[in-house]
Amino acid sequence: MEPIRVAVTGAAGAIGYALVPRIACGAVFGPDRPVILQLLELTPVLSALEGVRMELEDCAPSTLAGIECTDKAEEAFDRAQAIFLVGAKPRGKGQERKDLIRDNAGIFKVQGKAINDAASRDARVIVVGNPCNTNCLIAMSHAPNIPAANWSAMVRLDQNRAKAQLANKTSRPVSDVKKMAIWGNHSATQYPSVQHATIGGRAVRDVVTDKEWLDESFIKTVQQRGKAIIDARGASSATSAANAAIDHMREWFLGTPNGDWSSIGVPSDGFYDVPEGLVCGVPTVCRGDGTYDIIRDLELDDFGRPLFAKTVKELEEERDAVRDLLGS
Ligand code: NAD
Ligand code: LMR
Numbered sequence: 001m002e003p004i005r006v007a008v009t010g011a012a013g014a015i016g017y018a019l020v021p022r023i024a025c026g027a028v029f030g031p032d033r034p035v036i037l038q039l040l041e042l043t044p045v046l047s048a049l050e051g052v053r054m055e056l057e058d059c060a061p062s063t064l065a066g067i068e069c070t071d072k073a074e075e076a077f078d079r080a081q082a083i084f085l086v087g088a089k090p091r092g093k094g095q096e097r098k099d100l101i102r103d104n105a106g107i108f109k110v111q112g113k114a115i116n117d118a119a120s121r122d123a124r125v126i127v128v129g130n131p132c133n134t135n136c137l138i139a140m141s142h143a144p145n146i147p148a149a150n151w152s153a154m155v156r157l158d159q160n161r162a163k164a165q166l167a168n169k170t171s172r173p174v175s176d177v178k179k180m181a182i183w184g185n186h187s188a189t190q191y192p193s194v195q196h197a198t199i200g201g202r203a204v205r206d207v208v209t210d211k212e213w214l215d216e217s218f219i220k221t222v223q224q225r226g227k228a229i230i231d232a233r234g235a236s237s238a239t240s241a242a243n244a245a246i247d248h249m250r251e252w253f254l255g256t257p258n259g260d261w262s263s264i265g266v267p268s269d270g271f272y273d274v275p276e277g278l279v280c281g282v283p284t285v286c287r288g289d290g291t292y293d294i295i296r297d298l299e300l301d302d303f304g305r306p307l308f309a310k311t312v313k314e315l316e317e318e319r320d321a322v323r324d325l326l327g328s
Contacts, residue, residue, distance in 0.1 A: 003034035003065040005120070007080035009111065010087025011039035011069075012048040014235060015128065018242035019084065024056050026063040028082070028250045034065035040076035040087060041069070073114035080119045082253070084245055085111060085139065088129025090236040097130040097187050097226070098318055104129055105138055105325050112139030112327070121145055124252055124290060127153045128245055132186050133265045133279040134318040140267065140279075141327040149291070152252070153265030155182040155190065155281035157237065157244035162192040162222045166199060169218075170207055176200045181283040181295075182263035183304075184311025185318070190281065191307040192222040196298060215303065255288025261295065262286050271296060272308070278315045 006023055010016045016039075022028070023035060037056065041049040049069045056067055070076050077083060088104040091097055107129065115123065123146060127136035136153040140146070159182050167174040178198050183191040194204040194214060208214055221228075229237045251262045261283040268274035271282060271294055284292040300308055319326075 001033055003036045004029055004082060005036045005038060005078075005080045006082045006084070007038040007040065007076045007119070008084045008086060009040040009076065010129070012041050012045050012052050013087060014090075014238035015086050015241045015245070017052060018239045019086065019245060020052065021056060021059055022242065022246055024059060024064045025061040027246050029063075029253060031063065034063050036066040036068070037064070038068045038076045038078065038080055039070070040073060041071060042087075043071040046071055073111055074118045077111075077115050077118040077123075080115075080123050082249060083115060083119060083123050083125040084128060084249070085125060085135070086128045086245070088135065091130065091230070093230055093234075098134075098314075098321075100130050101134060101318060101321055104131075104135060105322050108135040108139040109142055109325050109327075112142030115139065116143035116145045119146065122290070123150060124249070125151050126245055126248055126252075127151075127265075128241065130186070131318060133281070133315055134322060136265060136279040137267075137277065137319060138322055138325050144328075148267045148269075151267055151279070152248070153186060153279045153281075154241075154245055154248055155186045155263050155265050156248040157241055158182045158186060158190055158192060158222055158225075158281070159263040160240070160244055160247065161225045162194075162218075165218055165221055166194070166197070166204065166208070169213065170199055172199055178260045179283065180263065181261060181298075182281040183300075183308050184281050185315050186265065186281065187311070187314060188223045188227075189311040189314045190223055191304060191311055192219055193300070193304050193307075194218070195301055195304055196283075219307075251286045252292065253288075253290055254286075256284070256286045262292070264292065266292070266294065274312050275316060278312070278319060280312065280315060
């Protein structure tokens with residue numbers, strides 16, 4: 001089988017270190033698809049990246065067909081078919097993710113252009129670096145050669161967190177929880193919606209009758225989980241973030257499991273009255289050929305509508321804060 005070229009930025013960082021071995025070992029593209037890893041780091045971090053390269057070699061995965069390490073974006077994205085944009089500053093205690101906008105936005109302008117010039121025209125891109133929805137908007141605005149549908153931001157960690165909370169609450173396996181939708185921004189305004197979700201095939205609200213828990217603490221826990229991890233670890237999530245990036249890309253390339261949804265931050269084409277272009281979390285079903293269908297026919301209830309409106313408003317504010325960095 002032809003190897004797939006996979007670019008990862010920030011590959012020697014905390015998420016990168018957890019992510020690249022799993023990609024090398026087949027966690028995203030399967031046990032039969034060789035991968036060539038194209039790893040990007042800042043120049044002063046190239047020595048650490050060399051250590052990562054040695055460790056990858058020492059894993060000796062049968063799926064690893066090559067490793068290239070570089071501090072040049074065009075080299076990292078050269079003919080890349082799958083791109084993980086991880087390299088960016090993480091927030092610290094007391095910060096919101098959007099406080100990183102001006103620090104990180106420039107990275108995504110430069111890398112969007114480099115992807116446009118160097119990557120395969122059918123590259124699929126996931127933006128992990130925060131604030132990921134708006135960074136994705138910036139990068140794609142500089143990459144007219146790459147179709148809008150090939151750009152995405154990661155809200156999958158929120159979907160996984162929400163499923164885990166529901167499974168814990170009901171003492172059911174996580175695999176019983178389906179159709180967990182994350183609407184809007186990967187931020188404290190996101191709306192993790194159980195309206196259409198099921199546990200063991202039954203509506204969540206029929207299984208979890210504790211309305212206060214569902215409407216208040218469940219939503220708050222998911223919205224604030226990133227902060228809780230920073231408070232506990234002194235550093236932002238890394239293992240679970242890498243795992244979510246793997247889930248996101250695996251389902252995008254290989255398909256959403258039957259009867260479930262993949263929540264993805266995708267560029268709006270006007271769906272659910274979200275202003276066109278904003279990168280907004282929505283439930284999708286990935287077909288297994290690198291395309292997805294947005295679930296378009298849902299009607300949010302009176303509880304969910306204002307929550308969705310609030311998170312979309314925040315996405316508009318973030319876009320307005322980076323207008324000077326957007327391409328045409
Ligand atoms: P980290 O500081 O440990 O690693 C980031 C790495 O990126 C560093 O090694 C740094 O040298 C590198 N880097 C910085 N600028 C770069 C550039 N222009 N090109 C290439 N590499 C560059 O941080 P981390 O914990 O790995 O987190 C990375 C980002 O992911 C942060 O912005 C964080 O907030 C975000 N994040 C997002 C989610 C999500 O769910 N979307 C979850 C967790 C973390
Ligand atoms: C997370 O959700 O864990 C990440 O976005 C990191 C953060 O800043 O919260």
